[in-house]
Amino acid sequence: MLSRASFVVFLPCFLAFSGGSMLAQTPVGTPSQPAQQLVADVIYNELHDRASDSFWAYRSIRVSGPQDIVRVQVETTEGPIFRVLEDHGAPLNPTEQRKEEQRLQDLVQRPGAMARTKQEHEQDEERLKKVMELLPNAFLFEYNGASEGERVQISFRPNPAFVPQGYEARVVHALGGTVTVNQRLKRMVDMDGRVMERVDFGYGILGHVEKDGTFEIHRQQVSDTHWKTDLVEVHIQGKVLLFKNVTKDQRESRSDFRAVPHDISLIAAKGLLDQSGQQTGHEQNLARVSGGSR
Numbered sequence: 001m002l003s004r005a006s007f008v009v010f011l012p013c014f015l016a017f018s019g020g021s022m023l024a025q026t027p028v029g030t031p032s033q034p035a036q037q038l039v040a041d042v043i044y045n046e047l048h049d050r051a052s053d054s055f056w057a058y059r060s061i062r063v064s065g066p067q068d069i070v071r072v073q074v075e076t077t078e079g080p081i082f083r084v085l086e087d088h089g090a091p092l093n094p095t096e097q098r099k100e101e102q103r104l105q106d107l108v109q110r111p112g113a114m115a116r117t118k119q120e121h122e123q124d125e126e127r128l129k130k131v132m133e134l135l136p137n138a139f140l141f142e143y144n145g146a147s148e149g150e151r152v153q154i155s156f157r158p159n160p161a162f163v164p165q166g167y168e169a170r171v172v173h174a175l176g177g178t179v180t181v182n183q184r185l186k187r188m189v190d191m192d193g194r195v196m197e198r199v200d201f202g203y204g205i206l207g208h209v210e211k212d213g214t215f216e217i218h219r220q221q222v223s224d225t226h227w228k229t230d231l232v233e234v235h236i237q238g239k240v241l242l243f244k245n246v247t248k249d250q251r252e253s254r255s256d257f258r259a260v261p262h263d264i265s266l267i268a269a270k271g272l273l274d275q276s277g278q279q280t281g282h283e284q285n286l287a288r289v290s291g292g293s294r
């Protein structure tokens with residue numbers, strides 16, 4: 001229940017942790033450039049965001065298989081650290097709270113305890129970068145109707161001239177759908193799509209990804225210069241390398257974004273998690289008192 005969730009290997013979660021900035025911009029109105037170039041500019045902005053030191057605290061509701069939890073999370077240079085507040089709609093009981101506190105104490109106090117989390121986070125970031133670099137060439141983009149204010153919707157489909165190399169590139173190349181872009185800031189607002197055809201690896205012997213898997217990503221502007229993903233929903237089925245089940249049935253929504261110092265320590269991050277836990281407990285107590293007085 002309390003273990004760190006694994007990183008989804010497909011495009012939706014590759015894009016899920018992108019930050020935000022205001023780099024190249026274009027006027028509002030009828031798009032003044034081909035859709036292919038606008039998307040390339042959006043990806044350019046996303047890739048350059050990877051180098052920025054922008055860390056945030058937020059609340060998330062994560063439903064994945066049997067897991068259904070509410071947690072608060074803080075991003076740090078050592079990787080993300082989180083505290084679980086609720087499990088299946090109920091606050092943690094005293095025993096679960098003690099286990100969660102011990103887990104966090106171990107991460108903060110034991111040397112090297114965050115090493116695996118940091119390594120996985122860095123690997124995810126590098127994988128994200130490589131996949132995002134594929135997008136302008138892997139898809140054909142065209143405008144899907146007129147723009148609505150700052151936003152314009154663009155459809156995408158596999159580019160038949162693109163030759164994918166490796167498992168991830170082949171899965172990415174099988175996707176199709178729409179992406180909504182803020183054309184003035186050149187930022188991605190929403191991406192919605194599906195797996196257009198079944199992807200077989202080694203003629204299906206080494207694995208496959210089923211047709212019609214779906215995904216959705218939504219992002220919001222959290223400051224003048226930053227955007228964060230506030231929804232990731234993925235429903236994909238398949239297996240890779242004979243035994244690894246890559247089926248994903250997952251939804252995570254995020255809210256209450258707050259910027260934290262780029263040099264925040266693990267101790268300070270845990271302090272923020274503790275405050276959120278105490279506030280949640282106080283609110284639950286008030287709710288019980290209010291309910292009992294009726």
